[in-house]
Amino acid sequence: MLALATDRYELTMLQAALADGTASRRCVFEVFARRLPGGRRFGLVAGQHRVLEVLQGLRWGEEEIGFLRREGVVDAATADWLAGYRFDGDVDGYADGEVFVPGSPLLTVRASFATAVLLETVVLSILNHDCAVAGAAARMVLAAEGRPLIEMGSRRAHEDAAVDAARAAHVAGFASTSNLAAGARHGVPTAGTSAHAFTLLHDDERSAFAAQVAAMGVGTTLLVDTYDITEGIRTAVEVAGPGLGAVRIDSGDLASHARFARRQLDDLGATGTRVVVSGDLDEHGIARLSGAPVDAMGVGTSVVTGSGAPTAGLVYKLVEVDGRPVAKRSAGKATHAGAHAVVRRHRPSGVATEEVLVTGAAVAHLAAEPGDECPAVPLVRGGEPTAASADAVDLAASRARAADRLGRLPWEGLSLAPGDPAFPTTYRGPS
Amino acid sequence: MLALATDRYELTMLQAALADGTASRRCVFEVFARRLPGGRRFGLVAGQHRVLEVLQGLRWGEEEIGFLRREGVVDAATADWLAGYRFDGDVDGYADGEVFVPGSPLLTVRASFATAVLLETVVLSILNHDCAVAGAAARMVLAAEGRPLIEMGSRRAHEDAAVDAARAAHVAGFASTSNLAAGARHGVPTAGTSAHAFTLLHDDERSAFAAQVAAMGVGTTLLVDTYDITEGIRTAVEVAGPGLGAVRIDSGDLASHARFARRQLDDLGATGTRVVVSGDLDEHGIARLSGAPVDAMGVGTSVVTGSGAPTAGLVYKLVEVDGRPVAKRSAGKATHAGAHAVVRRHRPSGVATEEVLVTGAAVAHLAAEPGDECPAVPLVRGGEPTAASADAVDLAASRARAADRLGRLPWEGLSLAPGDPAFPTTYRGPS
Numbered sequence: 001m002l003a004l005a006t007d008r009y010e011l012t013m014l015q016a017a018l019a020d021g022t023a024s025r026r027c028v029f030e031v032f033a034r035r036l037p038g039g040r041r042f043g044l045v046a047g048q049h050r051v052l053e054v055l056q057g058l059r060w061g062e063e064e065i066g067f068l069r070r071e072g073v074v075d076a077a078t079a080d081w082l083a084g085y086r087f088d089g090d091v092d093g094y095a096d097g098e099v100f101v102p103g104s105p106l107l108t109v110r111a112s113f114a115t116a117v118l119l120e121t122v123v124l125s126i127l128n129h130d131c132a133v134a135g136a137a138a139r140m141v142l143a144a145e146g147r148p149l150i151e152m153g154s155r156r157a158h159e160d161a162a163v164d165a166a167r168a169a170h171v172a173g174f175a176s177t178s179n180l181a182a183g184a185r186h187g188v189p190t191a192g193t194s195a196h197a198f199t200l201l202h203d204d205e206r207s208a209f210a211a212q213v214a215a216m217g218v219g220t221t222l223l224v225d226t227y228d229i230t231e232g233i234r235t236a237v238e239v240a241g242p243g244l245g246a247v248r249i250d251s252g253d254l255a256s257h258a259r260f261a262r263r264q265l266d267d268l269g270a271t272g273t274r275v276v277v278s279g280d281l282d283e284h285g286i287a288r289l290s291g292a293p294v295d296a297m298g299v300g301t302s303v304v305t306g307s308g309a310p311t312a313g314l315v316y317k318l319v320e321v322d323g324r325p326v327a328k329r330s331a332g333k334a335t336h337a338g339a340h341a342v343v344r345r346h347r348p349s350g351v352a353t354e355e356v357l358v359t360g361a362a363v364a365h366l367a368a369e370p371g372d373e374c375p376a377v378p379l380v381r382g383g384e385p386t387a388a389s390a391d392a393v394d395l396a397a398s399r400a401r402a403a404d405r406l407g408r409l410p411w412e413g414l415s416l417a418p419g420d421p422a423f424p425t426t427y428r429g430p431s
Numbered sequence: 432m433l434a435l436a437t438d439r440y441e442l443t444m445l446q447a448a449l450a451d452g453t454a455s456r457r458c459v460f461e462v463f464a465r466r467l468p469g470g471r472r473f474g475l476v477a478g479q480h481r482v483l484e485v486l487q488g489l490r491w492g493e494e495e496i497g498f499l500r501r502e503g504v505v506d507a508a509t510a511d512w513l514a515g516y517r518f519d520g521d522v523d524g525y526a527d528g529e530v531f532v533p534g535s536p537l538l539t540v541r542a543s544f545a546t547a548v549l550l551e552t553v554v555l556s557i558l559n560h561d562c563a564v565a566g567a568a569a570r571m572v573l574a575a576e577g578r579p580l581i582e583m584g585s586r587r588a589h590e591d592a593a594v595d596a597a598r599a600a601h602v603a604g605f606a607s608t609s610n611l612a613a614g615a616r617h618g619v620p621t622a623g624t625s626a627h628a629f630t631l632l633h634d635d636e637r638s639a640f641a642a643q644v645a646a647m648g649v650g651t652t653l654l655v656d657t658y659d660i661t662e663g664i665r666t667a668v669e670v671a672g673p674g675l676g677a678v679r680i681d682s683g684d685l686a687s688h689a690r691f692a693r694r695q696l697d698d699l700g701a702t703g704t705r706v707v708v709s710g711d712l713d714e715h716g717i718a719r720l721s722g723a724p725v726d727a728m729g730v731g732t733s734v735v736t737g738s739g740a741p742t743a744g745l746v747y748k749l750v751e752v753d754g755r756p757v758a759k760r761s762a763g764k765a766t767h768a769g770a771h772a773v774v775r776r777h778r779p780s781g782v783a784t785e786e787v788l789v790t791g792a793a794v795a796h797l798a799a800e801p802g803d804e805c806p807a808v809p810l811v812r813g814g815e816p817t818a819a820s821a822d823a824v825d826l827a828a829s830r831a832r833a834a835d836r837l838g839r840l841p842w843e844g845l846s847l848a849p850g851d852p853a854f855p856t857t858y859r860g861p862s
Contacts, residue, residue, distance in 0.1 A: 004612035005590040007583065009623030011611070016625070016646035022632050029628075067615040113632050120626075121609075124586035125593055152438065155555035156742040159436040161589035162556055178552075180442070181435035184498040192439030194447070195551075197460075197749040200757040201453050201544050215447035215506075226759050251761060305741040311587040311732055318628040326631040329658050330682060 003064045007121045015078040023114035028320035028339040031107035037309030039418025043100040044138040046168035047130030049393035055087045091380035095392035097401030101355050103425040120316045128314050130168040132306035137172035143286040148175035148296045150191050153304030165304040171398045199226040209239040219245035237268045246274035255292040262293035282307045346371035350408045355425045362429030434495045438552045446509040454545035459751035459770040462538035468740030470849025474531045475569040477599035478561030480824035486518045522811035526823035528832030532786050534856040551747045559745050561599040563737035568603035574717040579606035579727045581622050584735030596735040602829045630657040640670040650676035668699045677705035686723040693724035713738050777802035781839045786856045793860030
């Protein structure tokens with residue numbers, strides 16, 4: 001069904017282009033964001049692992065083509081063409097974990113029009129979703145200042161999207177996820193112990209805690225805010241002893257609750273018991289906990305829904321046809337026709353300063369500077385994944401890349417307040 | 432993998448409850464919203480078709496259990512229990528297309544703790560996503576005042592979520608979707624003709640239009656805003672003749688563009704050619720087009736992302752254990768322990784006036800009134816779907832139900848402005 005995760009107009013365009021011969025024109029499509037949502041300072045790439053799977057696995061089988069024929073979407077000639085579909089083009093892209101700014105070509109697809117146009121919807125679905133989550137998650141990771149974050153938003157997202165959201169958050173630096181499928185499918189570490197329902201199920205809090213400690217050991221995390229937090233903590237340490245792993249508080253004013261909990265735990269001798277908090281946290285709520293004695297935080301709704309920006313605003317635009325730069329004329333939107341080469345410039349300290357996008361003959365005239373890096377890497381050549389693509393989508397490598405790139409943002413780029421991108425995008429060449 | 436679309440803590444709770452014998456306690460869980468997002472007046476149910484699939488199809492196979500054992504999530508006894516998992520409880524729920532307000536029990540699950548607790552995450556994922564889309568879509572349908580809406584937001588949503596978003600929008604009253612998989616899987620009508628890329632691919636707009644008309648006939652919709660709308664419309668009618676099906680405008684000030692386009696089309700004799708507009712429309716943008724000569728509207732980002740509320744805020748709460756009402760103590764949150772029977776009251780005109788939620792002995796004392804309806808229907812009994820469940824999740828029936836319920840909202844409930852729910856929720860009985 002993956003092939004049908006597509007807008008109908010891609011098929012009607014394909015049919016018309018096959019009929020008039022334009023389908024074979026060599027095209028370049030670029031995926032980029034015109035702007036970052038909500039005045040964010042940077043975006044973070046995630047989802048390229050799934051884009052690569054689509055590029056290699058996209059097939060039009062009998063089921064899909066049968067549907068198109070029954071519905072009258074395509075004619076017999078188009079159906080035949082679809083039956084032989086294999087992606088055979090070249091693709092460059094930003095690796096998972098890479099930072100981006102407006103204009104950054106996250107993906108550059110070079111192929112015939114027919115081959116490339118069919119990718120538009122599915123590629124955008126993947127990248128708009130995963131980058132929305134990764135971008136929000138990265139801001140939370142920066143706000144958490146090294147304290148581990150647990151992604152626990154699956155219940156606030158579509159059940160399939162939730163799995164990929166967990167992966168994207170992990171790329172951005174989240175320590176773990178509550179989502180078991182993300183563990184099974186992607187190797188993201190999973191976490192979780194109990195909900196209020198477990199306490200309510202029991203005759204009293206003490207029996208619930210005893211049951212949990214019996215099943216999971218004293219290293220477990222006990223949820224102490226079902227009835228009364230002070231009593232909950234006292235009971236928790238009585239049941240588990242001062243070696244209790246952690247207490248979790250899931251409601252109320254988390255900063256003050258954490259302070260009281262820390263003091264109470266210390267008074268009870270449970271000085272090694274950690275304090276975990278959760279409950280409607282976003283990057284701003286995390287930042288407000290900066291001075292609180294919180295050892296780990298759970299984040300739900302806000303991370304899986306992109307914290308106010310549930311889609312990354314990425315578009316898939318035709319920029320070149322048979323070597324001719326093309327662009328829609330748009331009032332109020334800067335258009336930059338032509339395929340873009342990209343160089344990211346850095347200070348000697350490694351801090352990023354500029355994203356330079358170059359078209360046409362200007363490429364030959366761009367003088368290399370020390371500190372130049374190219375954020376776009378070859379992912380596919382002639383339909384086959386490159387050697388470099390494995391590292392570009394490897395989970396551990398992507399996570400390390402994100403940590404490196406976030407560590408090399410200029411200070412202004414770390415601000416949670418709306419403003420200009422972390423570094424400017426400069427266009428060179430005809431536009 | 433569906434079974435693993437689950438938070439890890441459900442499994443750890445299961446294990447601890449199996450060990451101490453509480454797993455077999457008879458529990459009632461309810462799914463409801465504490466409040467409607469953004470001061471909305473009503474919510475609309477979608478996703479119950481998928482909830483039913485989960486209730487019938489949820490199995491823990493070797494792959495899933497193998498993962499849990501390797502990761503040390505569950506012990507051997509829990510693994511054995513999971514291998515035999517079949518949902519064998521009773522479920523009542525609001526049908527797809529039903530309206531809801533705060534407190535409405537969208538789903539009531541009666542089963543052992545062990546059986547019911549495993550459903551929490553996946554049920555919430557489904558309903559939070561689909562209801563978010565359906566709720567936003569319903570507001571758009573009301574704002575459109577009978578003009579057809581096309582859902583075209585797939586590229587702004589996760590590729591799997593997009594398919595279910597298209598279905599949810601159709602339940603709410605959208606006429607069609609761009610998403611082919613929603614057509615193939617759910618029978619939602621699909622629509623779409625061409626994008627700007629198709630025009631840019633060609634040497635000029637005229638050849639692009641000629642190719643499209645040759646492939647799809649004069650009844651097609653030509654996208655006229657790639658270069659200059661006035662020229663685009665003139666060329667479109669020259670190429671297709673005055674029998675051209677429609678023109679689409681995808682940018683700029685849609686109301687004024689539509690007025691100019693209508694006048695120009697009429698002047699060219701294309702009086703039957705429809706004007707279709709799209710581009711960043713949400714319910715407010717649709718409402719602003721109220722007086723414009725627009726025949727159909729395409730809606731993308733806003734509908735698939737819930738128009739500012741990407742998740743419906745639904746929770747899955749344990750309300751009863753072995754007949755004992757239970758609730759977490761929450762500062763600032765009204766808690767209503769116990770399983771709720773529900774009656775919706777109406778004026779003689781059929782307009783809904785009140786959602787009455789009744790617990791315990793109060794059920795026997797609630798006097799029936801003319802106009803009482805019960806929005807909750809039996810969906811599953813002893814694990815088997817009821818006869819009523821087929822209608823509750825049938826796409827056409829759900830769409831008709833939504834139209835009926837939206838037509839019976841009180842006037843205040845039709846407002847797009849934030850405010851109180853369309854009708855109040857009243858609790859009767861001990862709480």
